[in-house]
Amino acid sequence: MTMIRVTAYENPKSIEEATTFLAKDTYVPIAGGTDVILELRNGMPVKLLDINNLKLNHVTSNKDNIEIGAACTHTQLASNPIVSQFVPLVGIAAGKVGSKQIRNRGTIGGNIVNASPCADTIPALLIYDAELVLLSKKGRRIARLDEFITSPYATIKRNDELLHSIICKKNNKTGYSYLKLGRRQAVNISRMTISVALDIDDDNAVIDACISAGSVFPVPSRMKDLEKFLRGEKIKPKLFKEAGKLAVDLMIKHSGYRWSTPYKEPVLAGLIERALMQASKGIVQDN
Amino acid sequence: MKLDFVLNNKRVSINVKGGLRLIDLLREQLDLVGTKEGCGKGECGACTVLLDGKPVCSCLILASQVRNREVTTIEGLSIEGEMHPAQEAFTETGAVQCGFCSPGLLLSTVALLNENPEPSREQIRRALSGNLCRCTGYEKIFEAVELASRRINGLSVQNDKV
Ligand SMILES: Cc1cc2nc3c(=O)[nH]c(=O)nc-3n(C[C@H](O)[C@H](O)[C@H](O)COP(=O)(O)OP(=O)(O)OC[C@H]3O[C@@H](n4cnc5c(N)ncnc54)[C@H](O)[C@@H]3O)c2cc1C
Ligand code: FES
Ligand code: FES
Numbered sequence: 001m002t003m004i005r006v007t008a009y010e011n012p013k014s015i016e017e018a019t020t021f022l023a024k025d026t027y028v029p030i031a032g033g034t035d036v037i038l039e040l041r042n043g044m045p046v047k048l049l050d051i052n053n054l055k056l057n058h059v060t061s062n063k064d065n066i067e068i069g070a071a072c073t074h075t076q077l078a079s080n081p082i083v084s085q086f087v088p089l090v091g092i093a094a095g096k097v098g099s100k101q102i103r104n105r106g107t108i109g110g111n112i113v114n115a116s117p118c119a120d121t122i123p124a125l126l127i128y129d130a131e132l133v134l135l136s137k138k139g140r141r142i143a144r145l146d147e148f149i150t151s152p153y154a155t156i157k158r159n160d161e162l163l164h165s166i167i168c169k170k171n172n173k174t175g176y177s178y179l180k181l182g183r184r185q186a187v188n189i190s191r192m193t194i195s196v197a198l199d200i201d202d203d204n205a206v207i208d209a210c211i212s213a214g215s216v217f218p219v220p221s222r223m224k225d226l227e228k229f230l231r232g233e234k235i236k237p238k239l240f241k242e243a244g245k246l247a248v249d250l251m252i253k254h255s256g257y258r259w260s261t262p263y264k265e266p267v268l269a270g271l272i273e274r275a276l277m278q279a280s281k282g283i284v285q286d287n
Numbered sequence: 288m289k290l291d292f293v294l295n296n297k298r299v300s301i302n303v304k305g306g307l308r309l310i311d312l313l314r315e316q317l318d319l320v321g322t323k324e325g326c327g328k329g330e331c332g333a334c335t336v337l338l339d340g341k342p343v344c345s346c347l348i349l350a351s352q353v354r355n356r357e358v359t360t361i362e363g364l365s366i367e368g369e370m371h372p373a374q375e376a377f378t379e380t381g382a383v384q385c386g387f388c389s390p391g392l393l394l395s396t397v398a399l400l401n402e403n404p405e406p407s408r409e410q411i412r413r414a415l416s417g418n419l420c421r422c423t424g425y426e427k428i429f430e431a432v433e434l435a436s437r438r439i440n441g442l443s444v445q446n447d448k449v
Contacts, residue, residue, distance in 0.1 A: 003304075003306055003311075004307075004308070006304070006305035007305070011354070030352075032347075033347055033349060033352065034347050037347050038328060041327075048351075050351070050352065100395065100413075100416070101335055101343050101344045101395075101417045105343050
């Protein structure tokens with residue numbers, strides 16, 4: 001029997017109540033628990049704060065933004081019509097997390113706060129310039145997702161803060177692609193993901209490109225240099241091949257040359273090329 | 288800590304420790320040993336139960352998290368002593384060998400068929416991909432799900448005519 005040492009388990013019904021607990025004492029928030037329960041096994045005793053009854057499982061849309069509640073499960077996001085219309089890469093990424101059992105429990109908020117280099121929803125959210133709404137007794141603050149994670153498994157969130165929601169900017173593009181490469185089809189902590197959104201004009205030139213990668217850099221990141229390289233270029237197969245090479249250079253520049261680099265080089269180049277090709281055809285890829 | 292929830296259609300009220308996992312509550316405190324623990328890490332699906340009808344890993348959920356919700360284990364699948372059509376189909380097609388994975392697979396199957404009574408092979412494969420089986424090579428399992436699907440739909444067609 002595996003025992004997790006829990007000295008208090010609080011089940012607040014309102015955000016006010018939850019942030020009061022967090023201000024008073026050190027609590028570990030628990031959403032789906034798919035990351036946190038494994039971490040706590042045979043660990044130090046903790047106080048848990050269940051965030052599942054705070055009504056944080058909303059998806060709403062206004063003129064410019066989509067707001068996603070932190071407690072939305074991957075299952076919910078994978079089939080949400082607002083998500084698939086306005087932030088399709090987020091829905092596809094959520095649909096590729098782990099297995100059905102994991103998607104039924106795991107939340108987008110947990111995925112972000114856990115801040116694993118291979119968290120699948122983060123690269124997809126980066127495409128939409130996502131911002132995070134953090135709440136505490138001291139008030140509300142907004143953090144940019146691309147500044148939230150400081151190193152693998154570390155974020156700027158204070159212990160007294162709760163992740164309330166994620167705000168994504170609507171950015172209609174002509175094509176999208178999300179590719180995930182994992183060791184096994186269903187259950188894996190993904191080894192590499194590529195998210196691409198392309199905007200192409202009638203002359204087949206790239207107006208705008210947004211590209212991000214998971215498990216390529218120490219934290220999931222946009223590839224701004226690659227985006228700049230593509231902007232204004234005419235689409236041709238050679239362009240995407242060159243983009244693949246440039247992505248590899250960026251990986252080595254930012255992550256250093258590691259034992260895994262020779263394996264990752266051709267894989268990354270190939271994925272970037274394929275993702276760009278698909279996005280240039282307007283496909284929202286679900287491989 | 289007092290915990291109230293519905294287990295296999297019956298109300299349960301029980302004292303639990305805050306850090307108790309659902310699988311330990313089921314197996315150790317309630318003697319429902321049909322739910323198996325394989326990896327204990329969310330990877331094999333042997334511990335699958337239904338939470339409000341949806342498959343989840345009982346090794347990755349605390350008992351405290353099922354408060355006021357509905358849990359179904361393999362013991363709750365048969366109705367008045369009759370096997371669920373999926374259970375019959377699994378035994379008939381030889382989808383059960385050592386049987387360790389079977390309770391979890393059956394619950395994932397039942398959840399799938401409730402949501403989608405006529406799943407394609409690909410949909411079956413995807414829905415069951417969180418349940419590992421070392422023995423069967425999956426082919427017999429997929430056949431069993433398809434058989435169960437045909438029977439369930441056949442039955443409901445007859446009922447509709449009555
Ligand atoms: C078998 C298996 C396969 C997996 N496969 C994948 C995969 O393919 N891709 C992937 O990206 N991940 C995968 N994961 C990891 C995990 O399922 C996801 O990261 C999931 O989204 C975590 O969400 P959760 O709600 O379960 O988080 P929890 O475990 O509840 O929490 C995770 C962390 O976030 C904190 N937290 C959660 N919510 C809040 C909040 N609202 N405010 C403040 N802090 C909060 C918790 O305190 C904790 O530190 C897998 C896990 C398992 C066990
Ligand atoms: S025992 Fe729970 S998934 Fe393996
Ligand atoms: S029958 Fe033995 S693991 Fe599936």
